[in-house]
Amino acid sequence: MSIFRFPLLVWMGIGTLIISLGIRQSFGIFxxxxxxxxxxxxxxxxxxIALQNLLFGVFQPFVGMASDRWGAQKVIWAGSVSYGLGLYLTSIAIEPSWLYLxxxxxxxxxxxxxxxxxxxxxxxxVVPAEHTAKAFGLTTAAGSFGMFAMIPGAQLLLSELNWQNTLQIFAMLCCLMLAFSCFIRCNSQTSKDQPEYTAADQTLSDALKEAFSNRSYWLIHMGFFVCGFHVMFIATHLPxxxxxxxxxxxTAAMALANVGIxxxxxxxxWGVVGDKFNKRYVMTALYLLRTVVIAAFVIFPVTVETAAFFGSAIGFCWLGTVPLTSGLVRQIFGARYLSTLYGLxxxxxxxxxxxxxxxxGRIYDYYGSxxxxxxxTVVMAFLAALIHLPVDDRPIARHPATA
Structure with missing residues (x-):
């Protein structure tokens, strides 16, 4: 399937991510x-900001459950309102404590x-299972583009206006996400080779029990934990x-810019490769690449050139885990409760x-290095590569319940 033949919902989702994640990445300059x-x-x-990121993760499983039950359209609509309201209230805050809310x-x-x-x-x-990783890769890449594009725009607005007006403009951008959500209506499609069996009859409780009793689901959790550890350690401490x-x-600014690009x-x-080859082996290859890149960065002398190369190389496998991880969850458990299961x-x-x-920071304070x-992080990357090898990525076969 060509990317130009993806349903309208995919492109509306891309627009939503560009705005949502683009604004998020600009908060540092405020x-x-x-x-x-x-x-x-x-x-x-x-x-x-730390509270924001913590609650981002805490809310995610519950918001995912709401999306699986009432649909992504309603959840994105409510999220856009909350996002815009939060930005506007920040712009008119008269006490710093308001920012926590x-x-x-x-x-x-x-x-x-x-x-x-x-x-x-x-x-x-809305995308057939055999094209899921490609669609997820395109969607995730668009979110990355939002991160790259929004920061210069925010900087320009801050130079021409004050921070309050800039945040109010961002709040108005949230209205675009509201508009995009109107087109996010789901009509499920399944692959002829990977039927959803009786997923439509499965309850959320059954889906959670099924996932939590599945060893591969926990292995996927462990691998994504390593990804989060890598990303935030590097983003926070590389400068x-x-x-x-x-x-x-x-030098740090250039390295981080290379990560984004x-x-x-x-x-x-990685999304395209995940559609053509076994996703668990692709995940193993990605983490092995991270192992080599990080180890080389530590071993070789740190210069302006090696920092730039590290930013480019680690950026190439930075969020490639997203389409592969979400694709594995969808491949094993189906699309019905993906928002809940991937949210966890x-x-x-x-x-x-x-x-x-x-x-x-803790280890630096203790060792002074x-x-x-x-x-x-090198050892964790290598272990994450091994963790994905025993993942059983075969779709779970479900059979109609007997009366």
Missing amino acids: MMPISNYFDTGREFFSLA SLGALVGLGLSATSYVIVLGAVAR SYLADKGLPGT FNIFGTYF VFFTHQLGSFLGAWFG YEPIWWT
């Missing part, structure tokens, strides 16, 4: 103007209802690591993200 406005230092803003809780809820789990769950119901090596701040191409690439896996990813950011945590 730290200074908001902190200076309230004259409280940076800690309170950082805590609000607005930028933290409301935006965190909005993100969980307008990001990958919900959109990919909707996409899975400090490069600064410790005596490199200028522009190469992530766009890499995510779609995503929560595990967020736990890994939390620990990656925290342990990075990032070397131990870098080698830990």
Whole structure:
């Protein structure tokens, strides 16, 4: 199936992700103007963003269940309202404590209802199973494009306007997600080779029991935990690591920019490969590539050139795990409760993200060096490669219940 033949729902989902994740990635450039406005230092803003990310993960399974029960359209609609309201309340805040509710809780809820789990769950119901990974790769890559494109726009608005007006413009962008949600209606399609059996008759409770009793589901959780650990450790601590090596701040900015650019191409690439080859072996190859890339970065001298190459190489396999992981869950358990089951896996990813950011600082303070945590990420990448080998990716056969 050509990408140009994907249903309208896929393109509306892509538009939703560009806005939702693009705005999210721009929050860092608001730290200074908001902190200076309230004259409280940076800690309170950082805590609000940390709360947002934690609740993003906590809300995800429940929002996924709501999507499976009432449909992605209603969930995205509610998430867009929560997202826009959170941004607007932040723009008119007169006390810094408001940000914990607005930028933290409301935006965190909005993100969980307008990001990958919900959109990919909707996409899975309209794209045949044999083309799922490609569709997921394209959708995830579009979200990466939003991350790359929104930050310059936010910076331009901040230079011309104040931070309050910029956030209000972002709140209005959430109305576009509302419009996009009107076209996200699911008419399930299944592959002739991979029928959904009696998934339509399966209850949510049955689906959860089935997944939690499945060893492969837990292996997928473990692999995605490693991904979260990698992503947040690198995103949080790479600038400090490069600064410790005596490199200028522009080096970290360039490396992270390369992550964003190469992530766009890499995510779609891994999605396409996941449709052509066994997804568990593709996942193993991806994590082996991460193992080599991170180990090489630690072994070789850290220079401007090696930092740029590391950003490009790690960016190529940065979010390639998303279409493959969600594709595996869909392949094994079907599309009916994908938002719930993948939402739980995503929560595990967020736990890994939390620990990656925290342990990075903890280990540095204890040892006075990032070397131990870098080698830990190498070992974890290799273990994640091995973890996916025993995954049984055969679709579960369900049979009609007898009267």
